[in-house]
Structure formats: C-alpha cells, structure tokens
Amino acid sequence: MLVTGTTGFKGSWLAFWLQQLGAKVIGVSLKPERDAILFNNLELKKRIKQYFLDIRNFKKLNYIVKKEKPDIIFHLAAQSIVSESFKNPLSTFQTNVLGSTNILECYRINNISKLVFITSDKCYLNLDKNKNYKETDILGGLDNYSSSKASAELIFSSYFNSYFKNKDYLSTVSARAGNVIGGGDMKINRIVPDIIKSLFNNESLILRNPKATRPWQHVLEPLSGYLLLGHKILHKKLNNRLLPSWNFGPETKNCKSVGEISRKVINSWGKINHRIKIDKKNLYHESKLLSLNIQKAKKELKWQPRLDLKDTVKFTVDWYKNYLNDQDMVKFTKEQIQEYLDN
Numbered sequence: 352m353l354v355t356g357t358t359g360f361k362g363s364w365l366a367f368w369l370q371q372l373g374a375k376v377i378g379v380s381l382k383p384e385r386d387a388i389l390f391n392n393l394e395l396k397k398r399i400k401q402y403f404l405d406i407r408n409f410k411k412l413n414y415i416v417k418k419e420k421p422d423i424i425f426h427l428a429a430q431s432i433v434s435e436s437f438k439n440p441l442s443t444f445q446t447n448v449l450g451s452t453n454i455l456e457c458y459r460i461n462n463i464s465k466l467v468f469i470t471s472d473k474c475y476l477n478l479d480k481n482k483n484y485k486e487t488d489i490l491g492g493l494d495n496y497s498s499s500k501a502s503a504e505l506i507f508s509s510y511f512n513s514y515f516k517n518k519d520y521l522s523t524v525s526a527r528a529g530n531v532i533g534g535g536d537m538k539i540n541r542i543v544p545d546i547i548k549s550l551f552n553n554e555s556l557i558l559r560n561p562k563a564t565r566p567w568q569h570v571l572e573p574l575s576g577y578l579l580l581g582h583k584i585l586h587k588k589l590n591n592r593l594l595p596s597w598n599f600g601p602e603t604k605n606c607k608s609v610g611e612i613s614r615k616v617i618n619s620w621g622k623i624n625h626r627i628k629i630d631k632k633n634l635y636h637e638s639k640l641l642s643l644n645i646q647k648a649k650k651e652l653k654w655q656p657r658l659d660l661k662d663t664v665k666f667t668v669d670w671y672k673n674y675l676n677d678q679d680m681v682k683f684t685k686e687q688i689q690e691y692l693d694n
C-alpha cells in the first residue's frame with residue numbers, strides 16, 4: 352500500500368495504523384518538519400518503506416509508483432494550512448492541484464487498481480448558509496486553500512469519469528473530512544497545537560476566529576472511514592451506482608466554535624484560568640460555519656463516528672500529556688487505537 356503525506360499529522364497516524372494491521376506500507380512525503388513528533392515517535396522510518404520526494408515532480412513520483420506497484424494508494428500529501436495558502440498561493444496550488452493530478456496520472460498509467468484520494472470539507476462552495484454539505488453539493492472556494500481542494504476534487508471527478516467509471520464496482524474514491532484533532536499534531540496555525548504550545552509555555556492563547564464553527568473529530572474517525580473505504584474497494588464491495596465521493600464528519604452536536612473547543616481542551620488539561628486573547632488583525636477569509644452530512648457513509652459503509660466531543664478532547668489531551676511525560680508513544684498510540692475500536 353502506498354500512503355502519501357506520511358510525515359504529516361493524518362498520514363503518520365494512518366501509516367502507523369496500517370502497519371499495525373500488518374500492511375506493508377510505502378510512504379511518500381517531504382522530509383519531516385522540525386516538530387514532526389508523530390513520524391519520529393511512532394518510529395515510522397523503520398516501520399515503513401519511506402521515500403522523501405516532492406509530488407510536484409512527476410518523473411520521480413512515477414518512477415516510485417511504477418517500481419513499487421502498490422495494490423492501493425491513499426493520497427494525503429498536501430499543503431494543508433489555510434494561512435500558508437495566503438502567503439504562498441503558487442506552491443499551494445502546485446502541490447494541492449498539480450501534485451494531486453500527478454498522483455492521478457501515475458495511478459492511471461501504471462494501472463494501479465485502487466485509490467483513496469483525500470481532500471477536505473473545504474472543497475464545498477461555502478456561502479455561510481446554515482446547512483450540512485452533502486457529497487452532491489456544489490464545489491468551490493472563496494480562498495486559496497478551499498479552491499485548491501475544490502480543484503483537486505474537480506480533476507479527480509474528471510479522471511474518474513474519463514477512465515475509472517465503467518466497472519461493476521467502485522475502485523477509485525475521494526474522501527472529504529473536516530477539522531481533525533488528535534495527539535501529535537504540531538503544525539503552526541492549527542487550533543490544538545496552538546493551545547498545547549500556549550499551555551506548555553504558559554503563554555496566553557491567541558485566537559483568530561473564536562466564533563467560527565467547525566465539525567471537530569478525532570483523527571481516528573476519518574482514518575477509520577478511509578480504511579473502511581480502502582477495504583471495501585479492495586474487496587469489490589461498492590457498487591458503481593454509488594457516486595465516488597464520501598464525507599466523514601462528526602455528529603452535528605460536535606460542531607462547536609473555535610472558542611468553545613479551546614475552553615474544552617484547556618479545561619481537560621486542568622488549567623481552567625488559562626488566558627485567551629483574540630487576534631483582531633485577522634486578515635483573511637475563513638468561513639463561519641462548516642458541517643458535513645454523513646448519511647451516505649452511515650448507510651452505504653455502515654461507518655459512524657465512535658467518539659463524542661468529550662472523548663475526542665480527552666483522547667487528544669491524553670496523547671500530548673503522555674508525550675510530554677516521556678512515555679513510550681508507540682505503546683500508548685497502539686493502546687489508544689485499541690481503545691478507539693472498543694468504543
């Protein structure tokens with residue numbers, strides 16, 4: 352199996368989980384960033400066969416895909432930070448749109464038989480209407496990051512309809528998930544890493560958009576959806592009358608504002624008087640409300656979220672606390688995956 356984005360937050364968890372399930376995992380990503388604590392602490396360099404390469408480089412990517420001939424590709428590599436997409440639009444589009452097109456093309460010309468193509472809930476045209484987005488809703492983006500994800504989905508749709516449609520079963524799918532939290536994410540300008548760093552350094556937490564509402568879910572929730580999709584397409588279990596795109600989000604009651612989730616994380620950490628400040632120099636557009644309709648995944652995949660918001664926050668805070676207390680994170684992460692499955 353080939354996973355792209357294995358040095359990132361979701362890709363590290365996915366590669367680790369797949370390896371625990373007994374899969375031979377081939378990883379493709381850029382070199383780990385300085386604070387990629389998951390890739391290092393989950394010992395992925397020795398658990399998977401890792402290639403450090405840029406997916407914008409078609410020739411090198413194609414060489415690896417041709418050489419490894421994986422039975423399935425999980426594509427997660429992306430420039431995933433909204434603020435970064437404002438600073439560096441060109442490289443964001445190059446990675447998220449052209450890099451993702453390179454993945455589709457390598458998949459096509461090497462006759463790889465299965466693909467799970469991960470994008471984002473931000474691929475939907477969000478006009479701040481109070482609605483849950485369905486897989487059939489219109490794609491679009493009012494900012495660079497959202498447009499890059501909508502564009503990746505449009506190109507996915509074009510490849511799907513041109514090359515991968517006429518089979519009895521689905522083999523090529525895209526997955527759209529919302530705001531993911533969980534242990535080990537250290538990326539700047541993401542809410543949980545920002546909170547953990549401010550708690551650890553005993554500094555006020557700065558929030559940009561405290562009123563923005565997001566569908567918070569633990570990282571294991573969408574990953575369980577991607578794995579289920581992968582399993583079903585590998586075993587030819589999804590009829591081709593189904594559209595290839597799938598939403599994975601929490602129950603509506605998990606949709607809370609950035610301010611509320613921050614308070615919950617702070618309280619769960621045990622520092623209830625920790626100070627929060629609002630950044631009024633908020634320069635770029637972010638949608639106020641975003642939530643996903645997950646009826647299709649529930650009905651067709653029998654997938655459903657396992658953790659309520661309290662456990663989502665607890666799983667997240669427990670991971671960072673154990674990490675900061677120098678615990679064995681391979682053991683802890685294995686146990687947390689098991690605890691998730693027992694829910």
Ligand SMILES: NC(=O)c1ccc[n+]([C@@H]2O[C@H](COP(=O)([O-])OP(=O)(O)OC[C@H]3O[C@@H](n4cnc5c(N)ncnc54)[C@H](O)[C@@H]3O)[C@@H](O)[C@H]2O)c1
Nearest residue numbers: 356357358359360361380381405406428429431471530531
């Ligand atoms: N984390 C979230 O809350 C969230 C929410 C919705 C969607 N997503 C999407 O899920 C996917 C994974 O997200 P994440 O949180 O793990 O992101 P991340 O930023 O933590 O990791 C990104 C990964 O992609 C790799 N990458 C980036 N540019 C690359 C390039 N040019 N060539 C090769 N590899 C490259 C990085 O090396 C890293 O391994 C992304 O597509 C992201 O947009 C994430």
